[in-house]
Ligand SMILES: Cc1cc2nc3c(=O)[nH]c(=O)nc-3n(C[C@H](O)[C@H](O)[C@H](O)COP(=O)(O)OP(=O)(O)OC[C@H]3O[C@@H](n4cnc5c(N)ncnc54)[C@H](O)[C@@H]3O)c2cc1C
């Protein structure tokens with residue numbers, strides 16, 4: 553804005569005021585029926601979408617890649633490489649939700665026939681959704697999903713352009729998305745992926761990752777199992793190995809199971825990597841909550857009464873101390889909204905009216921006020937007495 557002097561500026565401002573009053577006088581006095589900004593926002597971030605399974609293919613001995621397109625033929629919303637999709641599957645009278653990192657690249661979604669893919673590993677016996685996706689889901693089926701969720705993506709104001717990715721098992725999926733986007737030329741970072749697998753015949757997305765290798769993407773496979781003839785790296789993703797492949801000033805992105813994250817945090821500490829250079833995505837809450845300090849060991853096998861208040865309705869359901877409140881609700885067919893399922897996003901925020909819960913210390917993303925006023929995130933809170941909670945009606 554140009555300053556012209558006091559009198560000219562005041563005169564100018566009064567002309568603007570007159571023009572605005574004239575515009576008001578010309579305006580339609582009927583009710584406003586459209587909001588173009590809200591319409592653009594809704595088109596870009598449409599909330600829940602109905603997705604159709606367009607293709608299912610093998611991604612390793614134990615994992616499958618599922619390709620989704622929009623069931624209504626429309627375009628998919630924008631997401632960043634590294635984000636996840638919260639998928640909902642109908643189950644009896646209720647709906648179960650699980651997050652899956654998107655393993656395809658954003659550019660693959662940005663065309664009229666665009667798609668998103670997830671890659672899901674079968675469970676080792678106690679899985680629910682993982683086995684449903686691997687065994688029951690068929691091409692042509694529809695599901696509901698919300699994307700892109702989460703903060704696990706390259707952000708130039710925060711992260712170094714030299715990224716070292718530390719992945720274990722299915723934790724490779726967000727890095728597969730990043731690698732594809734880099735190889736396509738639409739993400740300007742250098743990525744070194746240290747990818748831990750148990751055996752060479754079960755490396756997830758092996759060919760797709762190799763196809764991205766080039767000047768800006770380097771893939772280093774590390775096998776933890778004994779394998780004669782393997783000439784690559786062996787063991788776990790140790791401090792020594794990380795040092796060997798790290799460029800100066802790198803940002804570290806960790807993705808995999810809770811136990812791997814706990815281990816790698818220690819390894820990065822040994823390398824004196826500052827916390828601001830470390831980002832992580834933990835694939836769900838821990839398998840065994842009782843190993844966390846503060847969990848009452850006598851509660852390990854306990855089953856408690858969980859009273860669930862929804863409006864004026866109250867239901868009493870069983871809840872195992874070893875499982876989160878969210879799982880207890882799902883088992884009882886009571887719907888609760890979830891996205892990250894690792895205590896971070898707050899979508900499953902729940903008021904504890906009475907009783908004691910143990911909150912997983914590595915999944916406690918609550919705000920200070922929520923802690924003070926008795927709210928927990930149901931996906932990372934475990935009942936260690938009879939408990940009464942209040943959740944929204946869905
Ligand atoms: C951000 C994020 C990204 C992820 N990305 C991936 C990915 O790319 N690929 C991947 O493979 N995994 C990914 N995961 C993990 C994924 O979300 C699932 O946790 C995983 O597939 C296992 O799901 P599951 O339902 O089989 O088992 P779990 O989520 O571990 O839940 C199983 C437990 O719930 C019980 N349960 C739940 N509901 C019911 C019910 N109604 N009836 C009976 N029992 C029930 C089961 O018995 C069992 O105890 C990601 C997780 C997060 C947090």
Ligand code: FES
Nearest residue numbers: 891893897898931
């Ligand atoms: S689902 Fe994100 S905090 Fe529970």
